[in-house]
Amino acid sequence: MSDKKRKGAGKIRTEFRKHYGSRPKAADPTREFLAADPADENDGPASERVRAKGDSSRKRTVIGRPSGAPESGAPIVLDVDETQCLPGRVLRVHGLTSIVESERGPVFRCATRRLLKTIATDQRHVVAAGDLVRFRPESGDTGVIERIEPRRGVLCRESRGRQHVLVANVDQVVIVASAAEPALKPHLIDRFLVTAEHDGLRPLICVNKVDLVDPADLQPLVGVYSQLGYPTLLVSATRGWGLDRLRRRLLDKASAIAGQSGVGKSSLLNAIDPQLNLRVQAVSDENQKGKHTTTAAQLVPLTGGGYVVDTPGIRQFQLWDVSPAELAACFPELRPYVSHCRYPDCTHQHEDYCAVKDAVADGRIDLRRYESFCHLFSGE
Known part of the structure; x- marks a missing residue:
């Protein structure tokens, strides 16, 4: 549908009512629009809740069919010309630019369609590493993301009251902790496990830097997680301990690598596949806290098959949408x-x-x- 036709035919100015109910889960910013039944459009709400500061209220244009309008068949929201778009996967996101690899191989630097940003009001970022998208190529290696396909296997957290999707479309999450430098934090591991259970991800616990402690001291913790059915590996990126077992766990799978800053996530990936050549950085000598070497989640393919998404290290992990x-x-x-x-x-x-x-x-x-x-x- 042309922009000219859309003006005046499908825009309604509505006042927003304050609503203090629970937040709807919005892991997929386009799912409800792509899957909507046109016959039921008039039964849906004519407005959406938007966070506002203080007591200020806001108006918003809701694109849809006015009440009483004739049935038109196809949804008019997020119409995408499939003939002008290519399928691709987001490798990483830098600010307003998403690096997208097309199914044909070339990599494009893409902006995001403004309507997608308008829809995802509860998300910190609209696009995440691992997203499957439809994008429209433009001049050179640039393009515009027109649609985000429905997500599965999402790892997310809460950030300043909004959903922060760390990675999408993965099979498992590898929860990396360190035996020392920085100190082991079982409660942080538990937070990742709760998110994995809630969102249907297979968890794998990986304790790095076991060469710095007596491995026997870790057995009580390992025993608890093993009895619960959580596979747990004790590894050392510097000594090479346990790397073969970890490599087999990653083979031919889509894996998110997550954990506290400084636990050695990038070092582990470099040890498993030296061709990755990811940047690493030492732990601070002053406070034994990790430094942010990986500043944005990035998807990288493994030489033996499969791919991993190396996520930035975190110091706090707040649960999202778990009541x-x-x-x-x-x-x-x-x-x-x-x-x-x-x-x-x-x-x-x-x-x-x-x-x-x-x-x-x-x-x-x-x-x-x-x-x-x-x-x-x-x-x-």
Whole structure:
């Protein structure tokens, strides 16, 4: 549909009403528009909630068919001329520019269609590494992303009240921690595990720098995760320990590499595949905290098959769209006991006759893992 036809026929100016309900989950900025049934368009809301500062209200143009308009068949939102677009995958995002590899091989520097940014009001960035897109080539190696295909395998977190998609369309998330320098943080591992459980990603725990400690000291932690069904590898990028097992886990899969700053994510990838030649940096001697070497998530293919997305190191990982009621289901050791609590709305914190608390007291649930659950439940 031409821009000329769209003017005056499909734009409605609406006032926004304040709404304090729960945030809708919006992992796919174009899914609801691409999958919409035209026959049901008049039944949908005529407005969308937009965050505003203070008490100020905002108006917004909602593109759609006015009430009472005749049925036109095809949706008029996000119309894309397939003949003018190419399929591609986002390799990385730098500011307003996305580096997209087309299925034919060439790489393009793409801007993003403005309407996509308007739709994704709850997202920090519209496009993420790993996204499958349709883009329109322009002059030289430039283009415009016209559509983002529905996502699967999304790793995301909360950032300043908005969804921050770290990577999309992956099979598994490799949670990299370090035995020392910086110190091991099991509670951060648990946060990644909750996100993986909630979003249907296969987790793999990888503890790097085991050459700096006595590996026997790590066995209690490894034992807890192994009993829960989480595969856990002890590796050393500098000594080469455990790299063959990690390499086999990555072969022919799409993997997100995530973890705290300074744990050696890029060093591990370089050790597995030296052709990657990713930048690395030492840990600060003053505070033993990692430095941000990888500043943007980037998708890189592996020589033996498959690809990895090296994500920037983080120091905090806030859960996105995981409600307190859903949290217990993201801890596999809590699931068998939840239904045996006396109260159906039991929070497993302070109530009497709580089967979860009884299991903790009896040693059937690891105390440290239960404490992680309590911290997350209280929003810490």
